[in-house]
Amino acid sequence: MSQPPPYQHPGYYPPAQPRQTNGMAIAALITAFLFSPAGIVLGIVARKQIRRTGEDGWGMATAGLIVGVVLTVLWLLAIVLWVVLVVWLYREAANLPTPS
Secondary structure: OOOOOOOOOOOOOOOOOOOOEOHHHHHHHHHHHHOHHHHHHHHHHHHHHHHHHOOEOHHHHHHHHHHHHHHHHHHHHHHHHHHHHHHHHHHHHHOOOOOO
16 A cells, blocks of 8 residues: 655745835935925825835825925915014004104
8 A cells, every 4th residue: 555645845935025115205204394395296206106116115105295285284374474474563563653
């Protein structure tokens, strides 16, 4: 009577190559703090590239996009408030009594 062949272990697979992080996502996160409108643009471009290539960095691209939007809105709000303050001070200065 013949015996079944001995159990063979499956072959070993080479270790999976780690996926690269999208450079545009890194740039989006950094520039969101330095120049927020550029962070918005880079975040959008990085997310499109990541969707196409399958690279890592989706979270960084999203964070760069969100931080860029928030900081841009805050800067615009600060500029609007500054203009309102200057106009208000200008009008108040016109109401000051003049020395005689």
